[in-house]
Amino acid sequence: MSTPVEYLKVSGLHAFYGESHVLHGMNLVVNRGECVSLLGRNGAGRTTTLRAILGLTGRRTGSIMVNGEEVIAMATHRIARLGIGYCPEERGIYSSLSCEENLLLPPQVGSVGMSLDEIYQMFPNLAERRHSQGTRLSGGEQQMLAMARVLRTGAQLLLLDEISEGLAPVIVQRLAQIIHQLKEKGFTILLVEQNFRFAAPLADRMYVVEHGQVAAEIQQHELEQKREFLQEFLGV
Amino acid sequence: MEIFGIPLQAFMSQLMLGLVNGCFYAVLSLGLAVIFGMLNIINFAHGAMYMAGAFFAWMGLTYWGIGYWWSLLLVPLAVGLVGVIIERTMLQWLYQLDHLYGLLLTFGLALMIEGAFRYFYGASGLPYSIPEELGGAINLGFMFLPKYRAWVVAVSLVVCLATWFVIEKTRLGAYLRAATENPRLTQAFGINVPLMVMLTYGFGVALAGLAGVLAAPAYAVSPLMGSNLIIVVFAVVVIGGMGSIMGSIITGLSLGVIEGLTKVFYAEASSTVVFVIMVIVLMIRPAGLFGKEK
Numbered sequence: 428m429s430t431p432v433e434y435l436k437v438s439g440l441h442a443f444y445g446e447s448h449v450l451h452g453m454n455l456v457v458n459r460g461e462c463v464s465l466l467g468r469n470g471a472g473r474t475t476t477l478r479a480i481l482g483l484t485g486r487r488t489g490s491i492m493v494n495g496e497e498v499i500a501m502a503t504h505r506i507a508r509l510g511i512g513y514c515p516e517e518r519g520i521y522s523s524l525s526c527e528e529n530l531l532l533p534p535q536v537g538s539v540g541m542s543l544d545e546i547y548q549m550f551p552n553l554a555e556r557r558h559s560q561g562t563r564l565s566g567g568e569q570q571m572l573a574m575a576r577v578l579r580t581g582a583q584l585l586l587l588d589e590i591s592e593g594l595a596p597v598i599v600q601r602l603a604q605i606i607h608q609l610k611e612k613g614f615t616i617l618l619v620e621q622n623f624r625f626a627a628p629l630a631d632r633m634y635v636v637e638h639g640q641v642a643a644e645i646q647q648h649e650l651e652q653k654r655e656f657l658q659e660f661l662g663v
Numbered sequence: 664m665e666i667f668g669i670p671l672q673a674f675m676s677q678l679m680l681g682l683v684n685g686c687f688y689a690v691l692s693l694g695l696a697v698i699f700g701m702l703n704i705i706n707f708a709h710g711a712m713y714m715a716g717a718f719f720a721w722m723g724l725t726y727w728g729i730g731y732w733w734s735l736l737l738v739p740l741a742v743g744l745v746g747v748i749i750e751r752t753m754l755q756w757l758y759q760l761d762h763l764y765g766l767l768l769t770f771g772l773a774l775m776i777e778g779a780f781r782y783f784y785g786a787s788g789l790p791y792s793i794p795e796e797l798g799g800a801i802n803l804g805f806m807f808l809p810k811y812r813a814w815v816v817a818v819s820l821v822v823c824l825a826t827w828f829v830i831e832k833t834r835l836g837a838y839l840r841a842a843t844e845n846p847r848l849t850q851a852f853g854i855n856v857p858l859m860v861m862l863t864y865g866f867g868v869a870l871a872g873l874a875g876v877l878a879a880p881a882y883a884v885s886p887l888m889g890s891n892l893i894i895v896v897f898a899v900v901v902i903g904g905m906g907s908i909m910g911s912i913i914t915g916l917s918l919g920v921i922e923g924l925t926k927v928f929y930a931e932a933s934s935t936v937v938f939v940i941m942v943i944v945l946m947i948r949p950a951g952l953f954g955k956e957k
Contacts, residue, residue: 481851504850504853513848519848523841531837
């Protein structure tokens, strides 16, 4: 087995929204090709962690290394250009752009982006709706579009925030298949999920987040023995 | 031949004059719409930038012998550069605040710029001659069309349509629309939004500078020319819908023509007709004719 290579390393990260101190010394590591999930209750700081990695929060202190490069003081657009694809919780589909314009919007940030044909093969619904206004798509289609948008850019590190939220079970299953395919292709994924049943089979490791810091780290093979602990934390 | 009791010649002349005014309204309101759409700033300094454009053209000719054609190119660049400096040094600190702060700052700037030109050049207008190539008029049979007015209409239409095309139909325009809708997320996709904002403001005021150069031979170059026009232009933007590109172009041209025709039929109402229309539109469609309800 090859030695894991750290692709994302967050150390002692504090983040603020105005006067509000949200992250209190977050520490986590995501290795290249790994799928890591952040679990926790609402308001624990999972979404803020993703936003802080991209510089979308207010003041941040600590260290964030992306592929060996320190990004804590970097402008958001420069961080993204290091090869990060972000799928926000609210999906971030632009109403002023068509489905295809939404898809083509983010510039290439890596060399192995999927072509439009490949995207439409993976998400056939998007091909049919390519000329529709972005926000006229159904919730599931918007989520597919948000995912497809980052895959086209060639980003190697995907930050996916609550991608299964509010979707029909059949769409959630389809998303799980897509995450499996992405893992097989070697993408590095940091997945924020409320839906434990969706995240658990996909993640190689999980961090349980509480009060803006990591409360526990659980490996995939430890899931069974730590079920009680997870129930207490997540109420699942 | 007469139309509604008005000689055709007089009717067409007023229509043409209205169209020329409409072109200035369209180019200026287009700049305002681009700036408001992207920066959320109600740019009260726009009239001052238009006036500065006309003055830069006059100064170029008077002090350095730079003719009209070179001014058409250089003055918008110079005014755009002034805009970029204003955006970097002042406006960028106001984006997260209420519209009122941007409005007050740009209003103050307009007063300062206008005051400075008034101090150095007085309040009376300075002449700027029409370039030789565009002097005279063309006989259309039913009216004489001054070549310079036709030129102003043609340039304004090309500039307005080109701007609309870039914003609505190109990749750069998609970036602009995305950054207008959700700047933080757009930046998270790797797009340099602060740079785009700066260039957009520069482009918006460069349009005002271009309108100033076009206006210099048509009207007297005066420190008050911007403040006289800007109130009407704001009415145009409100009627068209704040931030709507096509709205400002169509409304600018239409209101210029309506104003011109009002001069023919009921001259007393010509200076208020735009504001009457604005009140009616605001009562029926508060977001403007082409604006989107929020």
